[in-house]
Amino acid sequence: MNKGLYSAIAALLFSFYGFSALAEVRQAHTVQESALRAEPSASAANVGQIGKESQVVVLERQGGWYQVQTSNGQRGWLPLLSLRFAKDAQASRSNDLGSLLKLGNQAAPASGVATGIRGISDEELRSGNANASPSVQALDAFAASPSEARSFAQQGGLRRQNLPYAR
Amino acid sequence: MQTAIFLKCASLLGLIVSLSACQGLEGMQIQGIDLGKLASAGQNLTNMGQKSVDEERVIGQNTASILLSKAAVLNNPPLQAYVNRVGLWVAQQSERPELPWRFVVLDSSQVAAYAAPGGYVFITSGMLTRMNSEAELAGVLAHEVAHVVQQHHLKAIQQQAQTGLLTDLATLAVQAGAADKGGSQAGELTDRFTRSVSDLYSRGLDRGDEYEADAMGAVIATRAGYDPYGLAGVLQTLGTTRQNDAALTSFLKVHPGIDDRLQRLQPVYLYIDKNAAGPSQSLDARYQQALRSKR
Numbered sequence: 001m002n003k004g005l006y007s008a009i010a011a012l013l014f015s016f017y018g019f020s021a022l023a024e025v026r027q028a029h030t031v032q033e034s035a036l037r038a039e040p041s042a043s044a045a046n047v048g049q050i051g052k053e054s055q056v057v058v059l060e061r062q063g064g065w066y067q068v069q070t071s072n073g074q075r076g077w078l079p080l081l082s083l084r085f086a087k088d089a090q091a092s093r094s095n096d097l098g099s100l101l102k103l104g105n106q107a108a109p110a111s112g113v114a115t116g117i118r119g120i121s122d123e124e125l126r127s128g129n130a131n132a133s134p135s136v137q138a139l140d141a142f143a144a145s146p147s148e149a150r151s152f153a154q155q156g157g158l159r160r161q162n163l164p165y166a167r
Numbered sequence: 168m169q170t171a172i173f174l175k176c177a178s179l180l181g182l183i184v185s186l187s188a189c190q191g192l193e194g195m196q197i198q199g200i201d202l203g204k205l206a207s208a209g210q211n212l213t214n215m216g217q218k219s220v221d222e223e224r225v226i227g228q229n230t231a232s233i234l235l236s237k238a239a240v241l242n243n244p245p246l247q248a249y250v251n252r253v254g255l256w257v258a259q260q261s262e263r264p265e266l267p268w269r270f271v272v273l274d275s276s277q278v279a280a281y282a283a284p285g286g287y288v289f290i291t292s293g294m295l296t297r298m299n300s301e302a303e304l305a306g307v308l309a310h311e312v313a314h315v316v317q318q319h320h321l322k323a324i325q326q327q328a329q330t331g332l333l334t335d336l337a338t339l340a341v342q343a344g345a346a347d348k349g350g351s352q353a354g355e356l357t358d359r360f361t362r363s364v365s366d367l368y369s370r371g372l373d374r375g376d377e378y379e380a381d382a383m384g385a386v387i388a389t390r391a392g393y394d395p396y397g398l399a400g401v402l403q404t405l406g407t408t409r410q411n412d413a414a415l416t417s418f419l420k421v422h423p424g425i426d427d428r429l430q431r432l433q434p435v436y437l438y439i440d441k442n443a444a445g446p447s448q449s450l451d452a453r454y455q456q457a458l459r460s461k462r
Contacts, residue, residue, distance in 0.1 A: 026407070031426075042440075063447070064396045064436060080396055081433050084426065085407035134240055136232045139269045139287075142247035146264075149255040156301070156450050158392030160260060165386050166438035 027086040028068070030054045036076035040065030047076045058083065222337035223321055224267070227285025229340035230324065231269075232347065233364050234283065241274040241292050245460035253301060254288060254308045260390035261309075261316050270308065278405065281368065282311040284321040295458060298401055301450035305391060306398030310384030317383070319376040320367065327363035336360070374423045381428055382435045394449045395439045402429055 033052050037044040040062040048070075050056070056068040056078070065077045144152070153160075241247065247270075254270035266286035273279075275291040282288050288311040290304075298304055314320060330336040343360040371377075381398065389395040406425040422428070 061396075061400070063394055064399075064440060080399055080403070081429055081436060083403070084429075085403055087407055134235065136228050136235065139231075139240075139271055142244065142251050142271070143267070143269055144248065144251040144255040146255065146259065149252050149259060152252040153256045153392065156453060157446075157448050158256065158450075159445060160392055161390055161443065161445050163386055163390050163439070163443055165383055166435050 026058045028056055028058050028066070028083045029086065030056065030078065030082055031084055032082050034078050034082040036068075036070070036074065036078060037065075038076060040067070040077045042079075044077070048074055050078065056083070058085070219333055222333045223318070224285040225337045226321060226324065226333075226340045227283050227287055229344045229360065230283040230320070230364050231287045232344065233361055234289065234368065235271075236347075238289075239274040241272040243272070243460065246295075246457060247272055249457040249460070250290065250295075250304070250308075253304055254312075257305050257309045257387060257391045257393075258286070258312045260387050261312050263316050266315070268312075280307050280311055282314040282320060284315065284318065284324070286315055288312065288315070297404055299404075299451060299454070300394070300397065300400075301454040301457075302388070302394035302397035302448065303401045303404075304397070304454060305388045305393040306384060306396075307401055309387040309391070310380045310398060312387060313380040313383035314372070314376065317376070317379060319372050319380070323367050323372060323376075324360075324363050327367055328359055371422065377423055378428065378431050381432055385432060385435050385439060389439055389443050389447070392445075392448055394447045395436065395443060397449075399429060399432055399436065402432075 030050055030052055034050050035046045036048040036050050038047050039045075050070065054070065056070050058066045058068055059075075060067040061080070062077075064080045066080055066083055067075065068078050068083075069075050250272055251268075251270045255268050258264060258266070258268045263286070268286040268288070270288045270290070272295065273289055273291045276293040277291050278294045278297060280288070280290040280294055288308060290307065290311075294307070295304070298307070325333065325336050328336055328339060330339065339360040343358075385395055385398050388397055402425050406429075
């Protein structure tokens, strides 16, 4: 009995991670001619020129760079902004994560009627549903204090730096 | 002669500059100018700065309250707390760190994030599920923080409601809030605020405001120590979703095309790559763990 349950959970977890791993390999195309680099850096060796509208498979991301494999099997790094991903099954993957996120919470919102705007449908904006909407003051319960935010950043190894806006 | 006049002016100027530190100047006159009045005028100027922040806050509270009446808050306190920590850390690297920032996850499958005046930032659970790392979340929140810093929504609501003065808009907002709580103020005047807010959030901001928030957001996230490419990564992912995906239609309706936004970010990232120093974090594992947290 327990064994069955465990294997079911294991299968569920496996399919979840499977999805994540699959999502790492994605089809993309270039939107501009770019130099294929040996390393994720503009100063790395140029190992080939990739034309506009070339199809590549994206293997990995590192900062502003994607490691790709070209149609003739060559591997190298391209600037992140030189690529656009192919339309794919992203939506179905996110739905899986979405239901995971809401386990134990309220029922999923009606889907398929999302004619809306920024998370809120036109319909909803016009005739508010006042039920179950917390007051603005209730949001204070989730608020972080500056010191909490600082130690949270520290735990993540985040270090602030000064950088003016680009002009 | 001319020198004498100059000296008189200079000493008067010196007096005025030091007035903020003076007290009990009522009735004291120098060369026919009532210093008491001048001092209180200076006092009003500094009060006005605080007053407009308070008014912005009142307008923001009532805007947030209108939006909250249309959408449910995700019932997941640990996740709400996590998003608030990321958000506040990011906001502290902006030009308005002292605002009482509030970050809210809405329970919606749609892909959306938006800001309200005074430091409110909303993001849907549907958007959270499409992101892969804390750096991506930080990039999106930084974009919204930039809207608040630049007062994009405040200015747009003001324009929509056709109130010349911030004080008038704040009054409208308070009346709308009172009417909502069952007060007797309901009427055309109170509707004007609610209608202006609804119109703005269904229409979206001007393209220029969105481009500006993208450019500022990428820099703010970098200041916070995150991988600068978080925002670009999210935009790229959203670009992969089919256009007929109902969850995304709203996002596309109120934002400029994703291709256009990525293109305009190119010089910003060139600038960041050249000028940012030190290590940056992506924090994929911490993000995935936060998404799995249960109440």
